[in-house]
Amino acid sequence: MFIHDKVDDQLVQDVLSRKHQIEYSVHGLQHWQRVERNGLFLSEREGGDDLVVSLFALFHDSQRLNDFEDPEHGSRGATLATEFYDQGRLCISEAQLQTLTEACRDHTESIYSDNATIRCCWDGDRLDLTRISVIPDSEMLNTATAKEIADTMDYSILDRYRSYSR
Template identity: 40%
Template structure:
């Protein structure tokens, strides 16, 4: 589980709107997608969960930002060196590679990395993109029920309860509702 202090430290570095297309609701959906996929595979759940909050954490804009994954990986390395992440060397290598290459369109590699990529790709509906089954890396992500579940949540901008229950965050327009 992503701790509240860790999410607060990551958010402190996030330069984009928390409510934006790559913001906290996206991270939370990617986290829930990743947890579901990790439960159906042998992926390392810790790495999958951390990917959800680091992969877009260092975006400089909401559009074309080709180096954002590398910056997110560097933030993860920094937090690991500062003791905010408790990962072994293999886990850190998987996390940083998953972040660095998550926009490269790759579909092969270590299972945990592929689950990370799938968890993000299943949330492409927020950008008007329906993920192609052939670009999903795992059988679990290609399952039609999972694709439909994740796709509907992405298209509607679903805000998972974990934003409040796990991270203690209420996004702006939720407060006024």
């Protein structure tokens, strides 16, 4: 289901089983998969921790209560990631957990970050705004690679990296 080999199907299933929403959601599994794809594409080019990027994709929207107003969903996603870490389910260091939880917690409120990994996480999420017919504004993106995609509107480069149906 996920690209990163350390994010195995069992882990994804276990996070899915903690999800609140109905099966179909614009913030559901298919969105998580595209956020991972986008984030890994960016981290390859921009430098970033690929495992943290993949785990951000898995957790960041996992605790949404609805598809509309839910400002605390990032914090709840960070809490769930910490719970999995405490159970020994995530093969990451404490420093990686710190980055992961910050990325999840702040992904709706903050726009810019100095952390290379978090920049890839947030841009990967925002590049998937096209799923709801919103064209990402390059001013709201962190990385040069994501800005170029937004400016040229050439999203096919992401699909060539790995294609997902919408």
